Amino acid sequence: MPRPALADMISRYKNQKIEGVTEITVKFITLGCKTNIYESEAMAELFRRSGHEVVSGGGPADVCVINTCTVTGTGAGKSRQAIRRAKRQNPGAVIAVTGCFAQTEPEAVRGIGADIIIGNDGRSRIVELAEAALAGARSDLVDDIMKAREYEELPAAVAQSRVRANLKIEDGCSNFCAYCVIPYARGPVRSRPLGNITAEAETLAGAGYREVVLTGIHIGSYGKDLKSGMSMIDVIEALDNINGIERVRLGSIEPPIITDEFVDRASKLKNLCPHFHMSLQSGCGGTLRRMKRRYTPDEYYRAVGMLRDRIPDVSITTDLMVGFPGETDGEFEESYGFCEKVGFMRMHVFKYSVRKGTEAERLPNHVGERIKEERSRRMIALAERMRADFYKKYDGAVLPILLEKRQNGVYHGTTPNYMDAYVKAAAGLEGKTAEIVFSASGESEIINIGGRS
Ligand code: SF4
Structure with a gap:
């Protein structure tokens, strides 16, 4: 009833x-x-x-x-x-x-x-x-999501703004990091068929979107469930030639995907944004091992170096966790020093929180809230300093931006490497590209509208 x-x-x-x-x-x-x-x-x-x-x-x-x-x-x-x-x-x-x-x-x-x-x-x-x-x-x-084997096709992509849309390429993660509940929530990796990805990109281009952000739960695992031997770089290459899409930005990836072959192929693409959000979580080898992450700080640093050597103006952004169980003061300092050495353009800092049923829940020596809070505060301050240092390098440089949202006569736009820029301009220019003289701390100046970003 x-x-x-x-x-x-x-x-x-x-x-x-x-x-x-x-x-x-x-x-x-x-x-x-x-x-x-x-x-x-x-x-x-x-x-x-x-x-x-x-x-x-x-x-x-x-x-x-x-x-x-x-x-x-x-x-x-x-x-x-x-x-x-x-x-x-x-x-x-x-x-x-x-x-x-x-x-x-x-x-x-x-x-x-x-x-x-x-x-x-x-x-x-x-x-x-x-x-x-x-x-x-x-x-x-x-x-039982663990039994899911097929990517579930849904019909549309989403606008983050009127010019940028998320484009989902896979679902699921099979990594089982010690702290993470996502594999239990999302099930194993299911890659979306390439034809459906490019078809959606074409639809988005037709609707006026200029930038797509490749989204999923663990996009670096793209292709692992397919027999074709395809991987994420094949998807990025396929999207490089979609008429109307000027920028392809990657969602979160991890160092193992940054191989010689990947960098070689990526460096030849005209649309791939020189911005890599490469999840770090900790810059300390011992913590990473307990987290069950699949790279060491040295491997991470090598991946950063490969990207910086081959991709001009590349920016590296990351996620960083503080207060993982057993993280000593020494381990935290190691992590802090590593982040400083890398010099991230942006760093999203999280405090560890227990997720029921995960391996980390059962680890000894959980860190107290007060210590987590203090570590988080220090990391956030470092993140702010690194961001300012990165921006300063471009102060006064002529850069392309994509004009996104206008508020009170000022547009917010992003450079290909994902720096924020603010410019005054007339209404109705959303989705247009502009050349600007970049200001690291204030309003940038438009010198030309139109052309590719
Ligand atoms: S942290 Fe990321 S890679 Fe690790 S299990 Fe969770 S979703 Fe997968």
């Missing part, structure tokens, strides 16, 4: 169907990473294609989809809160919960209460399940 609160909605829904007028309204609440943003937009596109309306803002909707995250304890906590808030603020709406928190903690989601629970597989069925839920049929689709 439908819940009483749904009765009105169901009759409205049925009447609307019969009259063929407005369909249901759907709202998305998305937590977590770029892949989640991509997938929410893809599900929104499925609703639109079925004639339903996707709404934004704080207003009510008939269906509320919460796409959850569990990468950290904070992500999981925020996901719980988001489900509760959505239920409170949308009384009578169908509540659909999907994503990593739903996949790893379905019991918790069931406890809070949801009409639809989908993990990280089966999202292509979201519209039919939402329509059924409006008629009172609940669904619980969480299955």
